[in-house]
Each structure stands twice: as C-alpha cells, then as structure tokens.
Amino acid sequence: MTSYDKEIDRLQGLVLDALRQHTLPEAVAQQLVHASFPDAVVSVSPPAFKPLPAAQQEQLTNALHAAAAQLLADAKAAGQQVMQYKLEPGREQAAVAELLDAVLWLAPQTPSPLDIGLPAQLLEQITEGASVQECEGVFVYLDSRTATFKSPAFAEMRCKNTLLRTCNMLLKRLSKSANAMLCGRILLFLAKLLPLTERSGVNLGGSFNTDNATPVEDVQETFFSNPQVALQPGKWGEVSRDIKRVLDKFRLEKVTVGESAAVASLRDATFRRHFLLQCLVLMQWCERPRQKDKAGLRAKLLEDMQELRARVYASLESTPDKGPQFAAAIRHLMQARPRLCCLGGQLGGLEAKARALQHRCSGRPEPPAGQSQLT
Structure with missing residues (x-):
C-alpha cells in the first residue's frame, strides 16, 4: 500500500468516526475537517474555513468517496437498503444521508475545503451503487433537498449537469410501466431544478413522434403528433372543427349517465389543461413553422x-x-x-413547467418528499 493509499484510509476512518460521534451535519463536517487538516479551520464559532491545497482537497474528496462506498458495502452486508442502513440503532437518518448532509453543509461554505460539485458527485456514486429497489429511497432523499440544490451556492451548471446525469441514469434503470410514478416524480424534480431553456428538456431537432397513435374520441390526435399534417390543403378546417367541438364539450356543466370515460374526463381540470396546452402549441407551430417545412397558414386561416x-x-x-x-x-x-414552444410541436419542458405551475395554482402545498406529485 502506497503512502497515498494510507492517507486515504486514514481520512476515510476520520469520516466514519465523525459520523458515529455526531448527527448534526455541521458537527460532522467541523470534526472531519479539524481532525483531517487542523490548519483549515479558521474559527469554530462562527464556523470558518480556508481552502485546502489542491493535493489535500483531492485526498479529502477521495476519502469521502471511499466512505460512501464503504457505507454501501456495509448496508449490503447487513441486508438493508442503502437509505435505511444506520450506523447505530435509534439514529434519525440513514448513514448515507448523514454523510451527504454533512457534505452539503460544508461544500457551500465561503471559503470551503471542498469543491461545490462534490455533493452531486457523491449522489451520483450512491445512485450507481444502489440496486433498482433502492433507487426510490435515493431519489426521495434528493427530492427532499431540492431547495438546497436550487440555492445560489449550487447555481453552477456543473452541479446541475451531474444531477441531470444522475436522474437520467435513474430513468434508464427504472421500468416505465412498473415504476411509472417514480419516473414522473423524477421528471418533475428536473422541471423544478432546471431552467425552461435547458437543452435536455427541449426538442432541439424539431422531430415529430409520428408513431404516437392514442385513440381519442372525436379528436384528431394525428395533428398533435405530426403538426405538419395540419398545413396540408384542407386540413386546417378539420383541426379547427375538432378543437371547437372539444371546446363546446368543455362548456357542458353536467356529465350525463351513460357517457363514456373519455367524455367524462373532459370535466377533469388536468386533462383540460393538457389538451388546451397541446392546442396552443399546435397553433403556434402552424403559425411559425420551421423553414424546412411548408409556409404557415394563409391570412384567412390565420384569422x-x-x-x-x-x-x-x-x-x-x-x-x-x-x-x-x-x-x-x-x-x-x-x-x-x-x-x-414550437419545437417539434411537442410540449417538452413547457409541459413539465406547466404541471408544476398547475400544482401551485391548485392552492395546495407541494406534497412532501416520498409522495407522488402526479395525483
């Protein structure tokens, strides 16, 4: 074992010792820095630190990664899920959560002995090491720290890019059918975390999902999945007629006995808003199509x-x-x-932002971490 490896082992032991002796994030972080590199602690109360030399910061970073890997291994050996494994019975939080909270507290200190991107990197590491069954617990933790990751201290895009990569990793591992609710919550988290103009949330190529064939009564779903069809001769009349027909149904005050589920759903606010947003996006695309597509609607049809x-x-x-x-x-x-809003005739990031807006417009507080936001 090299001297470098011995130093990493020493620092890893100090990380685990700090976690065993304290539960508050600031207490864990302060003891860790003081035990590892005493000169980095400028003041205990109020807490103040100074940046570490690059070599020492790298050692401390690697030790924290090693500690996270050790906790993952210990949880597996104990037969527990990673976000349920605790260093001692009776502790409020899982050991991994305590480690992450300590790093989340220490990294944004000004100045800090840690890089601001480390919390997101540790989350990515833990997600990679967690089983599919453990993914929900990892995401529940991440979702509960949304406000922290949205704070100015973590505004750097490299932090958000790491979280985006982590969430995309989760989405790839999860089943869209068996884990539909969790996938939806991850998408809502990204909608809250990232700006509307984030490249990953829009259809940059303007491609259409022409394979989408959702059967809906009296509605030409073809126009939503492939707006170019609406610009074909005589087609706008069909679009306008069908949308007006649905708008007329929206004005109904009662749902009569014997109506189909599709008709009854017209009274549902979420369904209405989704459909109306689709209509607005479709019309905006037809008004301003891409250059490689046909010209927009003629003046009379624009009226x-x-x-x-x-x-x-x-x-x-x-x-x-x-x-x-x-x-x-x-x-x-x-x-x-x-x-x-016009890219590909699809809602993309607009829909996710609109859903978050819709939840706020309902007058209800956002559901706590661990509960679905899609209901």
Whole structure:
C-alpha cells in the first residue's frame, strides 16, 4: 500500500468516526475537517474555513468517496437498503444521508475545503451503487433537498449537469410501466431544478413522434403528433372543427349517465389543461413553422386561428383552480419563448413547467418528499 493509499484510509476512518460521534451535519463536517487538516479551520464559532491545497482537497474528496462506498458495502452486508442502513440503532437518518448532509453543509461554505460539485458527485456514486429497489429511497432523499440544490451556492451548471446525469441514469434503470410514478416524480424534480431553456428538456431537432397513435374520441390526435399534417390543403378546417367541438364539450356543466370515460374526463381540470396546452402549441407551430417545412397558414386561416386561440385561452381561464393566473402564465411563456414552444410541436419542458405551475395554482402545498406529485 502506497503512502497515498494510507492517507486515504486514514481520512476515510476520520469520516466514519465523525459520523458515529455526531448527527448534526455541521458537527460532522467541523470534526472531519479539524481532525483531517487542523490548519483549515479558521474559527469554530462562527464556523470558518480556508481552502485546502489542491493535493489535500483531492485526498479529502477521495476519502469521502471511499466512505460512501464503504457505507454501501456495509448496508449490503447487513441486508438493508442503502437509505435505511444506520450506523447505530435509534439514529434519525440513514448513514448515507448523514454523510451527504454533512457534505452539503460544508461544500457551500465561503471559503470551503471542498469543491461545490462534490455533493452531486457523491449522489451520483450512491445512485450507481444502489440496486433498482433502492433507487426510490435515493431519489426521495434528493427530492427532499431540492431547495438546497436550487440555492445560489449550487447555481453552477456543473452541479446541475451531474444531477441531470444522475436522474437520467435513474430513468434508464427504472421500468416505465412498473415504476411509472417514480419516473414522473423524477421528471418533475428536473422541471423544478432546471431552467425552461435547458437543452435536455427541449426538442432541439424539431422531430415529430409520428408513431404516437392514442385513440381519442372525436379528436384528431394525428395533428398533435405530426403538426405538419395540419398545413396540408384542407386540413386546417378539420383541426379547427375538432378543437371547437372539444371546446363546446368543455362548456357542458353536467356529465350525463351513460357517457363514456373519455367524455367524462373532459370535466377533469388536468386533462383540460393538457389538451388546451397541446392546442396552443399546435397553433403556434402552424403559425411559425420551421423553414424546412411548408409556409404557415394563409391570412384567412390565420384569422380563424386567432379566434380559436382566444377561445382556448378563455377555456384555460375558466378551468379551476386559479384559471386566470394559469392562463396568464402560459400566455407569457408562449410569447416570451415562441421558438421553445414550437419545437417539434411537442410540449417538452413547457409541459413539465406547466404541471408544476398547475400544482401551485391548485392552492395546495407541494406534497412532501416520498409522495407522488402526479395525483
């Protein structure tokens, strides 16, 4: 074993000792730094540190990664899930959560002995080492720290890119059918974490999902999945007719006995908003198609579109809860980001942001970590 490896082992032992002796993140972090490199501690109260030389920072970083790997191995040996394994019975949090919280507290200190990107890197490592069954527990922790990762201290894109990579890794490992709720929660987390213009959330190539064939009564789903069809001769009349037909159904106050589930769902606010957003995106694309596609609608048809768009916004405003506020926010997004909203005729990042907005417009607090946000 080299002297470097011995130093990493020494620091790893100090990490685990600090975790065993303390539960508060700041106490764990302060003891770790003081025991590892006493000169890095400027003041205990209030806590103040100074940056470590590059070599020492690398050693401490590697020791923290080694400690995380050790906790993963210990959890497996104990037959427990990684986010349930505790160093001692009766402790409030899992050992991995205590380690992450200590690093989350220490990394944004100004100055700090750690790199600001380390918390996200440790989360990525833990996600890679966790089984599929353990993934939900890891994500519940991540979701519960959303406010921390959205704070200015973690504003650097390399932090967010690591979290994006971690979430994409989770999505690839999870089953879209068996883990549908968890996949949805991960997408909502990314919608809250990343800006609307994040490249990973938009259809940069403007591609259409022409294989999408969702059978819906009286609605031409073809136009939503492939907006180019709406620009073909005589097709806009079908689009306008079908949208108006649905808008007329939205005005119904009662659902009569014997109606199909598809018709009854028209009274559902989430379904309405989803459909109306699709209509707005479709119309905006037809109004401003990509250069390689055909020209937009002729003047007479554009007049019909403006009238139809006004009806769609009116329907959005009448959809509870807080319909006027929701409609105003969507109008702002459509006007401020016209190209983003038109890419591929798909909602992309707009839909995820709109869902988060819809939840806020409901007047209810966001569900706590571990509960679905898709209900």
